[in-house]
Structure formats: structure tokens, C-alpha cells
């Protein structure tokens with residue numbers, strides 16, 4: 572569809588056209604193929620748990636996803652029209668709500684979008700909210716964001732932490748780099764880039780270094796930070812909360 576059917580802040584499932592179904596199927600099928608050998612085991616496991624609610628067969632129905640998310644760790648989807656102010660975004664995370672758009676990209680936008688669509692928001696982000704450590708990490712980021720909303724510098728650092736984990740995070744598993752960030756998992760181009768560009772750097776995750784690392788939103792990343800588990804990611808956020816008080 573060409574316009575966001577989210578004026579009422581709900582998903583109008585019957586508004587998806589046969590073209591939307593086709594594009595969704597194409598995106599899921601080709602990304603599944605790309606991710607199977609390179610995605611973190613947790614991401615693939617969660618994706619599998621969500622089958623057939625989240626699958627190539629049809630665009631995801633948010634009411635079905637919400638049932639699964641709530642049952643797992645109390646999360647749900649908040650339908651939004653576009654980018655939210657950062658304080659509202661963190662406030663939603665703190666309440667275990669993840670924002671998603673409901674529109675789907677056009678065929679000529681398969682590989683590049685300026686604003687996230689439902690494929691990015693749902694296929695990229697949602698599966699890992701079935702993982703307790705990841706879900707707790709995201710909520711903790713939200714809580715810290717709410718607490719320090721008035722401190723511009725701290726919010727900037729938190730946005731970097733979010734960027735290099737939830738959006739573009741990678742993980743070391745059995746000696747190999749695996750991807751879990753939604754910006755990678757929902758992009759064939761970025762998935763290839765992580766493994767095929769010889770200039771890409773994968774550094775061990777270091778909280779202070781990550782919070783100092785600038786990023787650009789309209790290019791593929793040249794530097795990624797690898798965590799060794801979601802439990803250690805949660806521990807880093809916990810440490811930050813203690814440090815910042």
C-alpha cells in the first residue's frame with residue numbers, strides 16, 4: 572500500500588492488497604535464505620517459534636503477534652505513523668511496547684527505505700522479544716531513557732547503545748560472527764555487507780566505546796560491536812543504570 576493505514580493507530584489488515592502479500596512473501600523468503608547461515612541462533616529460534624504467525628505466507632496480523640508476545644514476556648506492538656520523539660520511544664520501551672508501522676514498501680524499494688516499514692519493524696525487530704534477556708535489555712534501556720530524558724548527552728549515548736545493539740547488533744557464537752540487529756536482519760544488503768565487505772570492523776562489545784561511537788543513519792555500518800550473549804547485554808544495561816543512578 573502507498574499510504575500508512577494507521578490513522579486510527581491500528582492495523583487495517585483487510586487493506587493489504589495482493590501486491591502487499593506478494594512483496595511480503597518475497598521479502599521474507601529471500602531474507603530467510605540470507606539469514607539462516609548467519610543469524611544468531613536466538614533470532615532464528617524466536618522466528619521459528621512465531622511460525623506461522625510470522626511467515627512468508629501472509630503479512631503479519633498484529634493481534635496474533637500481540638497474543639504471542641504478551642504470553643512470552645508481556646510485550647505488545649504500538650502502531651505508529653513514523654518516527655517518534657526519542658522520549659516517547661523510550662517511554663514505550665519501558666512499558667514493554669515496541670513501535671511498528673503498518674505499511675509495506677513498494678517493489679522498487681525492496682533494498683532501500685528512508686523510513687522503516689512493517690517488514691523492518693516486524694520481521695527485523697519483533698522475534699527477539701520472545702527472548703527474555705533481550706526483552707529485559709530493551710525494557711531497561713527504556714527505563715534509563717525515561718529517567719534521564721532531560722539529559723541530552725546521556726540520551727545521545729543511549730541512542731548509540733540502542734543503535735549498535737537492537738538495530739545493528741552482532742554476536743560471537745562458537746567462534747563466528749552472527750547477526751541479530753533488526754537493521755541487518757531486515758536488509759539483504761546489510762546482511763551481505765557485514766560478511767562480504769573486507770573493510771568492516773567487528774569489535775568486541777564495550778559499553779563505553781559503544782556509547783562514544785557516532786553513527787550515520789543513511790549508510791551501511793563500517794563498525795559493529797559483538798556481544799557474547801543477550802545475558803551480558805542485559806548486564807551492561809544494568810551496570811549503566813547503577814552508574815548513572
Ligand SMILES: [Fe+2]
Pocket residue numbers: 687691692696738753754
Ligand atoms: Fe529499527
